Amino acid sequence: xxxxxxxxxxxxxxxxxxxxxxxxxxxxxxxxxxxxxxxxxxxxxxxxxxxxxxxxxxxxxxxxxxxxxxxxxxxxxxxxxxxxxxxxxxxxxxxxxxxxxxxxxxxxxxxxxxxxxxxxxxxxxxxxxxxxxxxxxxxxxxxxxxxxxxxxxxxxxxxxxxxxxxxxxxxxxxxxxxxxxxxxxxxxxxxxxxxxxxxxxxxxxxxxxxxxxxxxxxxxxxxxxxxxxxxxxxxxxxxxxxxxxxxxxxxxxxxxxxxxxxxxxxxxxxxxxxxxxxxxx
Amino acid sequence: xxxxxxxxxxxxxxxxxxxxxxxxxxxxxxxxxxxxxxxxxxxxxxxxxxxxxxxxxxxxxxxxxxxxxxxxxxxxxxxxxxxxxxxxxxxxxxxxxxxxxxxxxxxxxxxxxxxxxxxxxxxxxxxxxxxxxxxxxxxxxxxxxxxxxxxxxxxxxxxxxxxxxxxxxxxxxxxxxxxxxxxxxxxxxxxxxxxxxxxxxxxxxxxxxxxxxxxxxxxxxxxxxxxxxxxxxxxxxxxxxxxxxxxxxxxxxxxxxxxxxxxxxxxxxxxxxxxxxxxxxxxxxxxxxxxxxxxxxxxxxxxxxxxxxxxxxxxxxxxxxxxxxxxxxxxxxxxxxxxxxxxxxxxxxxxxxxxxxxxxxxxxxxxxxxxxxxxxxxxxxxxxxx
Numbered sequence: 001x002x003x004x005x006x007x008x009x010x011x012x013x014x015x016x017x018x019x020x021x022x023x024x025x026x027x028x029x030x031x032x033x034x035x036x037x038x039x040x041x042x043x044x045x046x047x048x049x050x051x052x053x054x055x056x057x058x059x060x061x062x063x064x065x066x067x068x069x070x071x072x073x074x075x076x077x078x079x080x081x082x083x084x085x086x087x088x089x090x091x092x093x094x095x096x097x098x099x100x101x102x103x104x105x106x107x108x109x110x111x112x113x114x115x116x117x118x119x120x121x122x123x124x125x126x127x128x129x130x131x132x133x134x135x136x137x138x139x140x141x142x143x144x145x146x147x148x149x150x151x152x153x154x155x156x157x158x159x160x161x162x163x164x165x166x167x168x169x170x171x172x173x174x175x176x177x178x179x180x181x182x183x184x185x186x187x188x189x190x191x192x193x194x195x196x197x198x199x200x201x202x203x204x205x206x207x208x209x210x211x212x213x214x215x216x217x218x219x220x221x222x223x224x225x226x227x228x229x230x231x232x233x234x235x236x237x238x239x240x241x242x243x244x245x246x247x248x249x250x251x252x253x254x255x256x257x258x259x260x261x262x263x264x265x266x267x268x269x270x271x272x273x274x275x276x277x278x279x280x281x
Numbered sequence: 282x283x284x285x286x287x288x289x290x291x292x293x294x295x296x297x298x299x300x301x302x303x304x305x306x307x308x309x310x311x312x313x314x315x316x317x318x319x320x321x322x323x324x325x326x327x328x329x330x331x332x333x334x335x336x337x338x339x340x341x342x343x344x345x346x347x348x349x350x351x352x353x354x355x356x357x358x359x360x361x362x363x364x365x366x367x368x369x370x371x372x373x374x375x376x377x378x379x380x381x382x383x384x385x386x387x388x389x390x391x392x393x394x395x396x397x398x399x400x401x402x403x404x405x406x407x408x409x410x411x412x413x414x415x416x417x418x419x420x421x422x423x424x425x426x427x428x429x430x431x432x433x434x435x436x437x438x439x440x441x442x443x444x445x446x447x448x449x450x451x452x453x454x455x456x457x458x459x460x461x462x463x464x465x466x467x468x469x470x471x472x473x474x475x476x477x478x479x480x481x482x483x484x485x486x487x488x489x490x491x492x493x494x495x496x497x498x499x500x501x502x503x504x505x506x507x508x509x510x511x512x513x514x515x516x517x518x519x520x521x522x523x524x525x526x527x528x529x530x531x532x533x534x535x536x537x538x539x540x541x542x543x544x545x546x547x548x549x550x551x552x553x554x555x556x557x558x559x560x561x562x563x564x565x566x567x568x569x570x571x572x573x574x575x576x577x578x579x580x581x582x583x584x585x586x587x588x589x590x591x592x593x594x595x596x597x598x599x600x601x602x603x604x605x606x607x608x609x610x611x612x613x614x615x616x617x618x619x620x621x622x623x624x625x626x627x628x629x630x631x632x633x634x635x636x637x638x639x640x641x642x643x644x645x646x647x648x649x650x651x652x653x654x655x656x657x658x659x660x661x662x663x664x665x666x667x
Contacts, residue, residue: 067656079663080656080659080660080663081656081660082656082660082663082664083660083663083664083667116664116667117660117663117664117667118664119664120660120664122656122657122660124653124656125645125650125653
């Protein structure tokens with residue numbers, strides 16, 4: 001089985017991630033998610049296959065996850081990102097007991113024991129507390145999303161952002177700017193506001209160390225720092241925090257195939273072609 | 282299609298579900314008095330004894346709230362906002378009156394607002410105590426006498442002891458049949474899906490008791506005759522307040538589960554306990570409606586250790602879980618329902634103690650927000666299966 005390849009595809013609201021693994025080697029590709037999930041999904045998958053140097057027919061099993069998981073015609077199985085993150089993160093950092101995933105349109109906290117989820121909470125109703133919030137504010141401030149973390153570290157003090165709503169927080173930011181507050185203080189205040197929100201959500205699952213942060217939010221050093229202060233735990237970040245869901249999906253696929261084989265009921269792949277399917281048929 | 286048997290009873294239920302107000306409108310147009318009520322704490326026996334048709338007011342998950350927002354804050358329970366919204370749109374104009382109990386503060390307030398805007402021919406506020414002590418029971422007895430008198434004045438006919446006695450037995454018969462139907466859910470797989478049960482419960486809210494009873498009887502017969510099995514899946518219990526649409530239960534079952542039991546004010550709280558007739562029939566209604574229904578709207582004195590207290594307050598859930606072989610519980614709380622939100626931590630502590638997995642969801646009461654719950658439900662099922 002060591003030479004069989006398994007793929008996991010995680011379609012998030014902004015990014016599509018693919019991981020291909022045979023248990024030893026690991027190939028990953030991150031691409032944007034378009035309005036047409038399925039078209040983009042096959043494109044990112046093809047790139048990953050090219051990088052791994054195998055044809056689509058060389059995959060033993062494909063698992064889709066993320067909020068676009070239903071729209072993947074070439075996947076054999078769908079598993080929620082909750083289970084996939086738990087599996088993926090635990091394989092990279094075995095001592096993981098809590099995972100905080102800060103995605104583009106939702107955020108979630110999971111309590112994990114030995115790679116398995118025992119409790120989780122999710123915010124998918126409100127942009128505040130997600131990457132979307134920072135995207136909106138970055139645009140308002142005219143800076144790049146990826147620069148926000150570094151800029152905020154220069155803050156001498158933090159502006160208190162009282163609003164928990166993205167739209168109203170944006171207004172507060174504009175009025176702080178007009179009042180001459182330094183940019184870094186505003187951004188540090190924003191990070192604190194999101195950290196408070198994510199922190200309260202995380203406390204609902206009674207976090208235990210090691211706590212790992214994943215998703216786009218994990219790439220923001222200022223946000224991670226603010227969250228560390230809020231929770232009182234040091235936070236770990238995987239080398240590539242975007243791919244843990246896809247990695248977990250590939251691993252869960254591999255485990256499903258191995259288990260089925262052991263039980264004498266081997267799983268058969270559903271699709272043999274990497275089809276491009278239009279979202280609007 | 283979740284109804285596996287396309288027998289006449291099932292077809293009738295689907296039809297009545299799609300046209301919820303149809304039967305009550307028909308009765309109203311023939312001169313019967315139809316009275317709308319909220320909550321499971323209103324003793325329907327008094328309506329039946331008075332010859333009045335009870336109609337449980339429900340909201341509409343499909344309709345966007347467009348009218349009610351002019352009168353109610355958006356931080357008000359979205360279920361009540363929806364009920365009032367469709368009333369403002371004229372959907373409940375067939376109601377000859379309303380009876381609303383002080384089940385929670387939102388229901389208390391909507392009573393006045395409804396009365397002011399809709400001006401029903403009959404309206405009555407039932408002052409329902411929030412505790413079950415002796416003094417509360419005496420108080421509630423007086424309140425039921427007041428409700429009885431109000432109904433008599435409205436219809437012009439006195440309610441005799443015999444009327445009340447017959448109403449009690451009609452409603453007990455109805456409850457017994459619902460429990461019989463529920464016993465078919467104990468099988469693995471359950472003989473009827475949670476979606477189909479929910480559809481029946483919604484329909485039952487809209488019918489006179491005799492017609493409802495007949496419908497349940499036909500359905501049970503149909504299920505027994507066909508001996509069909511619904512699909513298998515993780516066996517769940519749903520806990521919460523109002524469910525007046527199949528959307529949520531269908532979503533849960535479409536994720537690969539079967540809802541086999543509930544603790545809802547539109548489910549078991551309506552029929553799990555009978556009225557046990559005693560000399561004063563109104564007193565037996567007090568026992569049934571004030572003390573036997575377990576809903577967080579009634580405060581139960583905390584006694585003993587925390588553990589003993591939880592056992593006393595939620596022990597019935599343990600029986601439900603064991604008898605129906607439940608593998609997980611979903612707490613479905615409608616946003617801004619303080620009543621249920623404040624009790625939820627205790628319910629969850631109790632479930633934790635039992636070692637049964639649970640998922641707490643808070644929802645805005647609309648079809649689209651229910652759709653968003655899919656990932657949570659699927660992840661929960663993955664956690665249980667793991």
